[in-house]
Amino acid sequence: MATLSDVAAEAGVSPTAVSRYLNNRIELPQATRDRIDAAIAKLDYRPNLLARRLSTGKAEAISLVTPDIANPFFAELAAAVERQAHERGYAVYISSTQGHADNEIDAIRRMADSHVDGLILTTNRVDDGTRAALLADRGNVVLLDEDIPGVSVPRIFVENEAGSYAATRHLIDMGHADIALIGGPPRLMSVTERLAGFSRAMEEAGLPIRPGWVLLGDYTREHGAAATSILLDSPSRPTAILACSDYIALGVGQAVRRQGLSIPEDLSLVGFDDMAFAELVHPALTTIRQPVGEMGRLAVTYLLALLEGQTPAPPPETRLPVELIARQSVAPPRHKAIS
Amino acid sequence: MATLSDVAAEAGVSPTAVSRYLNNRIELPQATRDRIDAAIAKLDYRPNLLARRLSTGKAEAISLVTPDIANPFFAELAAAVERQAHERGYAVYISSTQGHADNEIDAIRRMADSHVDGLILTTNRVDDGTRAALLADRGNVVLLDEDIPGVSVPRIFVENEAGSYAATRHLIDMGHADIALIGGPPRLMSVTERLAGFSRAMEEAGLPIRPGWVLLGDYTREHGAAATSILLDSPSRPTAILACSDYIALGVGQAVRRQGLSIPEDLSLVGFDDMAFAELVHPALTTIRQPVGEMGRLAVTYLLALLEGQTPAPPPETRLPVELIARQSVAPPRHKAIS
DNA sequence: TATCGTTAGTAAAGCGCTTTACATGATGAT
DNA sequence: ATCATCATGTAAAGCGCTTTACTAACGATA
Secondary structure (H helix, E strand, C coil): CCHHHHHHHHHCHHHHHHHHHCCCCCCCCCHHHHHHHHHHHHHHHHHCHHHHHHHEEEEEEEEECCCCCCCCHHHHHHHHHHHHHHHHEEEEEECCCCCHHHHHHHHHHHHHHCCEEEECCCCCCCCCCHHHHHHCCCCCCCEECCCCCCCCCCCEEEEEEEHHHHHHHHHHHHHCCCEEECCCCCCCHHHHHHHHHHHHHHHHCCCCCCCCCCECCCCCCHHHHHHHHHHHHHHCCCCCEEECCCCHHHHHHHHHHHHHCCCCCCCEEEEEEECHHHHHHHCEEEEEEEEHHHHHHHHHHHHHHHHHHCCCCCCEEEEEECCEEECCCCCCCCCCCCC | CHHHHHHHHHHCCCCCHHHHCCCCCCCCCHHHHHHHEEEEEEEECCCCCCHHHHHCCCCEEEEECCCCCCHHCCCCCCCCHHHHHHHCCCCEEEECCCCCCCHHHHHHHHCCCCCCCCEEEEECCCCCCHHHHHHHCCCCCEEECCCCCCCCCEEEEECCCHHHHHHHHHHHHHCCCEEEEEEEECCCHHHHHHHHHHHHHHHCCCCCCCCCEEEEEEHHHHHHHHHHHHHCCCCCCCCCEEEEEEEHHHHHHHHEEEECCCCCCCCCCCCCCCCCHHHHHHHEEEECCCCCHHHHHHHHHHHHHCCCCCCCCCCEEECCEEECCCCCCCCCCCEECCC
């Protein structure tokens, strides 16, 4: 690999001149420029980014930390982040933590080690304080999708409460009164909020939330299936389930089929996320769409604003709207007519 | 951030001593070790990876280049690669090229710039020679899933030919004779091979491949739908379609529904890949499963063997077996009884 | 002619680490 | 007492780049 000095020697100037020329920090006469350009071409020179980073302290790269890149929701988020970052001339390093807090901590460290300029962090685990401590007062982090309480960095979330409110209303409007909720990890912001929206809609409609009909656990198919089995095995079954994620909804569908029942005839189902597969499953899943592309785009925009010290500074918290996508997994309950 | 020199000063030794101690390149008496350890703890020192890399020329990181991280097939591949690489102490940088050859070239360059030690490359575009030229004679690249002809690096592919042979046989065994194939980009290795397996099975069974019934295009839903419409609009329709990817199969399903027909009653369908959604769509998709986890694992193993100059060197080409997963998208053709 | 301002650069330090080659003092053998 | 050896380190160069501060040469101006 040719180095800057090689180029300088070839062009008959000092390395300084070449460096400054390449960074537009000097005006050179055409003749000199031509000689340098020729030398670069001849030697096939490309700057060593590592050296440049070490020297400048800037990486022109950001890192996206995600729980699981094989999860379509995060994969799509990643694609959106990449698109926007590349547009702004930044490279993106994606790492997926497989649910291990250690990996998340590693990624945060790596950033602190000036590996990248900033970090977009998505998580799906409740913080025990470690990550909050690591992130506190950093000027180069944006939290996306899920909160880590006690960290004062820009945050981008969706209207979780409004989303599950709309989902619940949709079920109620269809005539359902016996509605259960299957959610993710307790104390996780999205879960708390989605539960709140559910509760508000139920209360407004004068409907009770039955004891044992709010089953929090994990954002997984397995939890969805297990919780559904519990619900279906109990003496009084719900006529509808609000799943706090499409993954959970998938598990619900599985368990329902295993019992020989079918959606939406025997049970109505609403998901959350609108992952790509939601319209492909049978029956197509009614769900709450998160604006994944916009979330990724905005996260990058905010992060770069932070990094480049622009005005206006990003707001401390932004909520993106969600949207009810009505498909085929919801129908009126069997034993009740639509009003 | 504390530096090595800070630690050395704090511990009352030279930076050399600290560096060598941290890299196990020196034996120090317990007392000195303790002082250094204490200094590191006190200053919360962590080595600057950039500096280390610049100095050693080793990055302890590899890069995975993928056409589209939002594609579940590549997302799962990425997850597998990450898992294995982390196990071996390497970081993984994923970049997705969004189908742009430029981005692929960038990624290759970045590696050459000693950003990472090696590269696992997956592609889905036919090479025009540029990438082959860039990769020629590199000792730190592994090709995964799809070939770039003329590059002599280790390659990991699946048994494409055997896969679509099995798929076609499965259709023939069910009584189908009128089978069409919808494939990806012409001249892409996987497409050529899958077409070959299809042809072999048809020939063996004495079945003709009708003109116009092999529709190559893209590994996309859109192509699947468009090709299917053409097939369904023609006077003589196939009774079964072999789609060269699950994405294509999705498009087939869409087009079939649009015509008011249904799978498998009116048309049988086999996909390729067994992406996560394959068992979730309606009807559940019969498809050829690729061993994604094993592919990712092996790619990392081969790459690290290359990097660390181990024996045995990885074989030039490895083929992983695929497996027919029979689900509900295949049934006997309407007008024919099963023999 | 002395001064000033430009133009066209350059020397050298520094980013934080590794590594090679060498140094110092204590110990043991002769 | 002397020499070799070992244990315990250290000095300094170098990875490839940026950047600050400086300068040589030249023409224009007072």
